[in-house]
Amino acid sequence: AQSVAQPEDQVNVAEGNPLTVKCTYSVSGNPYLFWYVQYPNRGLQFLLKYITGDNLVKGSYGFEAEFNKSQTSFHLKKPSALVSDSALYFCAVRDDSGTYKYIFGTGTRLKVLA
């Protein structure tokens, strides 16, 4: 069965510093991986995805993610954090049963300190 783990409930980083939000996954086949962001009182918004190809995926708002097959990880990164990046971030893997169901991690709250 597919699963996703986000080991950190919260990540604090100073504005201007690089940030990393961790995600590991378990799938039986090729992984379809996603990152979403949720701002307060809003729905989730798509950030980026990995389907195949380059291990470094670039997404919205300057975020990128590094796919590492050997470590089964898909960490979200940004070179220079902004206070406005403070939000709840979810990693997700798409179920490979053909139903397009997503399995979400428990979420990581990112707090960027001014």
Next chain:
Amino acid sequence: DAGITQSPRHKVTETGTPVTLRCHQTENHRYMYWYRQDPGHGLRLIHYSYGVKDTDKGEVSDGYSVSRSKTEDFLLTLESATSSQTSVYFCAIDGGSYGYTFGSGTRLTVV
């Protein structure tokens, strides 16, 4: 979000009463999903639909039912609301290569 709307946005209901949440899409997508979001649990799938009158259970389906009589509408019903169903409910459609598009959510409080 454009193309998908949820109603109501907020609801307070009493234990034991039935509640129906509505998800409406204008994108003509085949797949629709209902998730609930709870602290420490992330998003968990309740039910999903892969076409008109075609639905299936997710991981937390007990106490919930769904219906899809038209492509654009996917209804979630709490048959007899309990306090454990206090949550934020999100509807989603499968946006293809961009993954899901989510509605803005319904905050449900069962008192």
